[in-house]
Amino acid sequence: MQDVKLRARDAGASAPAPRPSALRRIGLALTPLLWLGPSLVLIAVVVLWPVAEMVRTSLLKISSSGVTLGDRGGGNYTDLFDEDDLVPVVLRTVGWVAGVVITTMVLSLAIGQLLNARFPGRRLVRWAVIVPWAASVLMTSLIWKWMLDNYSGVVNRVLLDLHLIDKPENWLAHPRGAMLWMMWVAVFVSLPFASFVILAGLQTIPEDVYEAARVDGAGPFRTYFGITLPLLRPAILIASIINVINVFNSFPIIWAMTGGGPGHATDTTTTFMYKLAFYDQNVGESAAMAVVNFLMILVMVLLYLRASRWREEVR
Incomplete structure (x- = not known):
């Protein structure tokens, strides 16, 4: 009798567990959406829908008042690529x-x-460094434009007092000089963010690594290039990519300081697309320029990721 009970118990233990029903399996599969759902909706509304709308607009004929007049197919892109100023822009x-991001990363x-x-005073210095990033980019650009004024600007006054120039210079009158000054302003407002990302990366490096390097007789130069820089690669990667995107889409600096002029001599793609929409009253062509700008950003980011061999870092 005892053997029968044991065999029955063993048979019940070895029997396969009942499979969950189809509805239960679907419920288990959809459970993560309760957590991911809000994020996915936010991404769809804030990122995917504007991109889709941008591409759709680039294929339409739209009046200056914003009324859709019909499809244009690739006509907006044809008009865009026929623009004489497109390639220089x-x-x-x-x-x-490239100039702004490289300079920003080296200084940061x-x-x-x-x-x-x-x-002493490290906390105060950290607060001071973050001020240009916290301030309005437009106001910073206008202040620098005033400082570069050839009549009342402080830059001319200081250089004249130091006898570095003989007469006041109109620094923003010449396209090449204006681009250099605007690049400096872009670096000025980009430095705080990049510097604090680098600072965060430095604070994640264990002190034991540096102590081991000192025991091995490594000097400051070897320690920096052999330990610090390699361990900073994730922070440098994040700061560089965000800076590329921000600088590529930078509008207030150029618009406030030169308006992209004279003509299109200091335009970038963002100010150029603005002029297409509001000066030339060609919304569809401006949307086509926005699509091209978006693709250029993707290409530049992918090229940077490939150059930095980010996949090896992930492994």
């Missing part, structure tokens, strides 16, 4: 982004090291 934009590495060091 695109090349200028690439140079603008030095500022990040400074902010990470221990010295």
Whole structure:
């Protein structure tokens, strides 16, 4: 009798568990959406829908008052690529982004090291560094435009007092000089964010690594390039990508300081598309320029990720 009970118990233990019903399996599969749903909806509304609307607008014929007059197919893109100023504007934009981002990252590495060091008043210095980022970009640009004024600007006054120039200069009158000054302003407002990202990266590096390097006889130069920079690669990657996107889409600096002029001589793609929409009253062509601008940003970010071999970092 006892053997029968044992065999019955063993048979029940080895029997397969009943499979959940189809509705239960669907419910289990959809459970993560309760947590991911709000984020997915936000991404769809804030990111995907504007992109889809931008592409749709680039294929339409739209009047200056915003009334849709019908489809244009690829006509807006044809008109855009026939613009004589398109190629110079695109090349200028690439140079603008590369110059600002490279200069910002080089300077932010030095500022990040400074902010990470221990010295009296460090907290006050950190607060001071973040001010240009917290201030309005438009107001910062207007202040620099006033400072560069050839009659009452402080830049001319200081250079004259130091006898570095003989007469006041109209710094924003010449396209090349104006681009250099606007790049400096873009670096000025980009430095705080990049510097604090670098600072955050520096603070994640264990002190034990530096102690081991000192025991091995590594000097400051070897320690920085052999330990600090490699361990900072994730922080540098994040700061660079965000800076590329921000500088590529930068509008207030150029518009406040030169308006993209004279003509299109200091335009980038963002100010150029604004002029297409509001000066030339061609909304569809401006939307086509926005699509091209979006694709250029994607290409530049992907090229940077490939150059930095981010996949190896993930592994």
